[in-house]
Amino acid sequence: MRSGKQADFAYQAVYRYMINLINEVSPDARIKLPSLRHLAERLNVSISTIQYAYSLLEKEGRVYSVAKSGYYALPAPTSTPWSPGGDLLERLYAGTRRPGMRVLSADEPALLLPLDAALLQLEREVVRQYPRPLEPYFQPCGIWELRAAIAARYTQSPTRYWQADDVYIGADLRGVLEILIEALGLKGAGVLVESPCDWIILRLLQDAGVRVIEAPCNESGSLDLMRLEHLLHTETVQLALLSSTASLPPQERVHAARLLERYGCWVLENDVHGELEYEPPTCHLRNLVNPDRLLVFSTFEKIIGPEAPYGYLLSRHLSAPLQRQFVLRAFRLSSIRQRAIARLYQNGRLDQHVQALRALLKMHATSMNTHLRQHLGDRVSYRMPQAGATFWLRSTQAVDMRRVFQHMLAQQVVIAPGELFSVSGLYRQHLRLSHTFSGHLPLEQVMETLAQALRQGQIS
Structure with a gap:
């Protein structure tokens, strides 16, 4: 038989478990909690212990019971005490x-207009068209249809073009960037970053031992070209990470591209928001810089929504190291979902969606x-x-x-x-x-x- 202390510890542990479970609940939904018997089996304790923990929660107003139905809960939001320390x-x-x-x-721009319903409908069409497994072998860089659709979207001319083999698709943007950092061997290298910069990118660069050189924007929100030239002249910069619009008017964007070319700098273009300019898109940075020193990354999530979290990268000259890193990472991506996304590109639905x-x-x-x-x-x-x-x-x-x-x-x-x-x-x-x-x-x-x-x- 359990001692008093053991019984006390059991119900306290159940109480803490239930608090955590309740705090995961959406505040505007009535959520049914596990039954006494199911919870006793799950936590390997007696039903009376579960019942006592529930009674404490009921007294606190955290749960309520419905006859012949069970216990329900709504979370009680709590405030976090202020602490100057910590991350x-x-x-x-x-x-x-x-x-x-x-x-x-x-x-989260796609929160306003997610494409979840259209994506799921296209998935059902794909499943009907391909009733058997779609791929007989592992495709670590993504399926050809989606890679070809992205390549076509980024192609601008006979000299500024992309092919399916230049496109690499990963599980999410973070995973793709981790692979790129490894493939480029950026540990200890100087990377010039347009600032302010997304914290996910900054943390990835720091964790990889990259020397981050910030090029801050001025008060008008534009990249300071004089500061950019000074940094390129005084620092050893292997790579410049800039947004597709480069926070610059078109003419100054041309000047920035010439500066980067003069110093022989590789450009990594952040195109996460490239399709989300309110007015018709202006000339992107990638159409101005040397295409032989250009890499581009983005994600479907910003325009489609969380059902399309995949990140992707475009590169014309790093096929061997990138393919090796993608094989080692071994992303297992749904070929059905990738085909559905490709069809959004092919049938014009994505263009209509982006405009709206x-x-x-x-x-x-x-x-x-x-x-x-x-x-x-x-x-x-x-x-x-x-x-x-x-x-x-x-x-x-x-x-x-x-x-x-x-x-x-x-x-x-x-x-x-x-x-x-x-x-x-x-x-x-x-x-x-x-x-x-x-x-x-x-x-x-x-x-x-x-x-x-x-x-x-x-x-x-």
Whole structure:
């Protein structure tokens, strides 16, 4: 027989397990919890122990019972006490996972108009057309149809063209970038990065031992060409990681391309937002730089949604090391889903979708701009985004942005402090806000909460 201490430990362990289970529940859904018998079998404890843990949760208002149906739960959002230490990115991710949060830190443009339904419909068509296994052998770089569709989309002329063999598809963008870093042998090398830069890319470069050289944008949001030339002249730069629009007007983009060519620099183009410019796309950087020193990466997720998380890379001159790394990584990707995505390209559905998504993004950006002016006024400065799903804001007063971040977490709102987008301590007075947000709080209330957090976070 169990002693009193053992019984106490059992119900306490069950209680903690149930708290974690409840906290994973969406706040606007009534979720049925496991029955007493099923939970007792799962956790290898007595039914009476489970019943006692449930009774504690019921007294706390965390669960409720329905006659002849069972126990149900809704999560009770909790606030995280402020702590100046710890990893800021880990705290941000923890905040986004908490139930009931309004997440304004994410960059998820497809949230406005996902293509999930169309993708699933095309998958059913593919299955009917190919009732047997689609591939008799392993294709580590992705199926030919999708690779060919991407190559065709990026081809611009007889000299600036891509072929299916130049395209490599991985499970997600992070996995593709990890392979690229390994294939290029970038450990210890100098990589010039347009800044601010996505924190996932920065963390990958740091973890790989890359020497990150930041080229910060100026107050108008454009890449500083004088600073760029200075860095190329004074630093040993093996690779320049720049966005497809390079945060530059077209004429200055041409000048940047000439600078990179003069210093013999390879270019890695970040095309994640290349299709999400609100106005008709301008000339991308890849169409200006030397194609023999060009690599391009992107992901389907930004325009299709989370059902298409695959990342991809285009490279004309690294076939041997890239193929080797993709074989070693051995991505197992659904050939049915890849074919469905390829058909979105081939039948014109993706072009229609992108056009509609751009219009929605522009409309939401305009709405967010109105809310920012009404509720934050002169507390922040910013410029209207030209693409994507986020605003880049700078506090006009000196503030402790970490304290602002934590204050917002306590109010069930997640923002992205600007320092996450730099490895050298830049942007401590900045934050990124999404205008394709999720959560249950009204946007007006969120903006008022942010204004209050900025006031309280001021450094005297």
